[in-house]
Amino acid sequence: MDRRPGLNVRLRLTLSYAGFLMVAGALMLIAGWFFLTRVRHVGLIFLPGYSLPVARDFAPMAALTMLFLLVFGLAGGWFLAGRMLAPLDRITHAARMAANGSFSHRIELAGRKDEFRELADVFDTMLVRIEAHIAEQQRFAANASHELRTPLAISKSLLDVARTDPDQDLGELVERLHTVNTRAIDLTEALLLLSRAERRSFTRERVDLSLMAEEATETLLPLAEKHGVTLETSGDIAPTAGSPALLLHLATNLVQNAIVHNLPEGGGIRVHTGVRPGTVVLTVENTGVRLTPEVVATLTEPFQRGTERVHTGHAGVGLGLALVASITRAHEGTLTLTPREAGGLRVTVELPAAA
Known part of the structure; x- marks a missing residue:
C-alpha cells in the first residue's frame, strides 16, 4: 500500500x-x-x-x-x-x-517486562516457529522426493533387466511392477491428503468419532487376524465437528499403525472413545516392543517409521502418524503419543466436542 x-x-x-x-x-x-x-x-x-x-x-x-x-x-x-x-x-x-x-536471528530484548519487551518476546516466538516450520517443510520436501524417486527407480531397474534379459518371467515382472506402482500411488494419495488437511479445505459436519473408530476396526479386522492381533473396541458416542472422510482416515491410520507395528504374535489393540468436558477423545493402545521417549517424539514426522519398532511386510508409506497429526491440527485438536511401560504405544486424539 x-x-x-x-x-x-x-x-x-x-x-x-x-x-x-x-x-x-x-x-x-x-x-x-x-x-x-x-x-x-x-x-x-x-x-x-x-x-x-x-x-x-x-x-x-x-x-x-x-x-x-x-x-x-x-x-x-x-x-x-x-x-x-x-x-x-x-x-x-x-x-x-x-x-x-x-529467520535465524532473535531480538532477545533485555530488561523488565513492558509493552515493548512483550512485543519482542512474541516476535521471537514467532521467528522460532517459522524457522522450525520452514525446516520441517524442507525435510518433508527432501523426504518426499526421495520416497517418490524410490519406486520410480525400482520400476526403471525392473524394465531395464527385462529388456536385456529375454528369458525374464513376464508374470513375475508384471507382479513386481504392480506392487511398486501401487506403493507409488498410495504415497501420492497420502501426500495429497496431507496437503488437503494442512490447507483445511474441507466442510465441517457433525461426526460421531465412535462410528469412525468402529468402521476403521471393521475394515482392518482381516489385516489384524492375518497378523494374529486381537482388536477390542469400546467407548461412548463422541460427537465432534469436522470432515467425516479425514476423521475416518485418522482412525484408520491409527488402527493400521497399531496392527503393523505390534508383537510378532499374540498382540492386542484397544480402541476406546470417550467424552471429556468440552472435548471428545479417541485412544488407540497397542502392544509391542518398548519405545524410548526420543523415538516416540519423532513418530509424527513424515517418513519416520521408528527404527526400534517391529516391521512387518506392510511397511506403509511413512505418513500414517504424520497424517494423523495434520488432521488433528486441522480440527483444532491435540495429539499425544505415550510409550507404554509394558511395550507398545498409546495414541490419544482429543478434539473439540460438537455443540
Whole structure:
C-alpha cells in the first residue's frame, strides 16, 4: 500500500512533549500574572515605592521563560523519545531481516517486562516457529522426493533387466511392477491428503468419532487376524465437528499403525472413545516392543517409521502418524503419543466436542 511520507514517531513524540511543556508553562505564567494583579493580597506588606507589575514588565520575562521551555522541551523530548523508541528500532530491524527471508536471528530484548519487551518476546516466538516450520517443510520436501524417486527407480531397474534379459518371467515382472506402482500411488494419495488437511479445505459436519473408530476396526479386522492381533473396541458416542472422510482416515491410520507395528504374535489393540468436558477423545493402545521417549517424539514426522519398532511386510508409506497429526491440527485438536511401560504405544486424539 502506497502511503504519503510523514513525520517519524520520534519527532512526533518530541513535538508532543515540547508542546505539552509549553502549554503547561503558559498556564503557569497566566496563573502567576492573575495571582499578582487580580487577587487581593491579604497580609502582604509592600515597600515604599513598590508597585504591582504591569504587562510591559511581565511580557519579557514570560517570553524568556517560554523560549527556555521550548528549547528544553525539544531537547528533552528528543532524548526521551529516543530512549523510549530504542527497543522499537531493534524490533523493526528484526522484522526487516525476517521480511528478507532470514529467520535465524532473535531480538532477545533485555530488561523488565513492558509493552515493548512483550512485543519482542512474541516476535521471537514467532521467528522460532517459522524457522522450525520452514525446516520441517524442507525435510518433508527432501523426504518426499526421495520416497517418490524410490519406486520410480525400482520400476526403471525392473524394465531395464527385462529388456536385456529375454528369458525374464513376464508374470513375475508384471507382479513386481504392480506392487511398486501401487506403493507409488498410495504415497501420492497420502501426500495429497496431507496437503488437503494442512490447507483445511474441507466442510465441517457433525461426526460421531465412535462410528469412525468402529468402521476403521471393521475394515482392518482381516489385516489384524492375518497378523494374529486381537482388536477390542469400546467407548461412548463422541460427537465432534469436522470432515467425516479425514476423521475416518485418522482412525484408520491409527488402527493400521497399531496392527503393523505390534508383537510378532499374540498382540492386542484397544480402541476406546470417550467424552471429556468440552472435548471428545479417541485412544488407540497397542502392544509391542518398548519405545524410548526420543523415538516416540519423532513418530509424527513424515517418513519416520521408528527404527526400534517391529516391521512387518506392510511397511506403509511413512505418513500414517504424520497424517494423523495434520488432521488433528486441522480440527483444532491435540495429539499425544505415550510409550507404554509394558511395550507398545498409546495414541490419544482429543478434539473439540460438537455443540
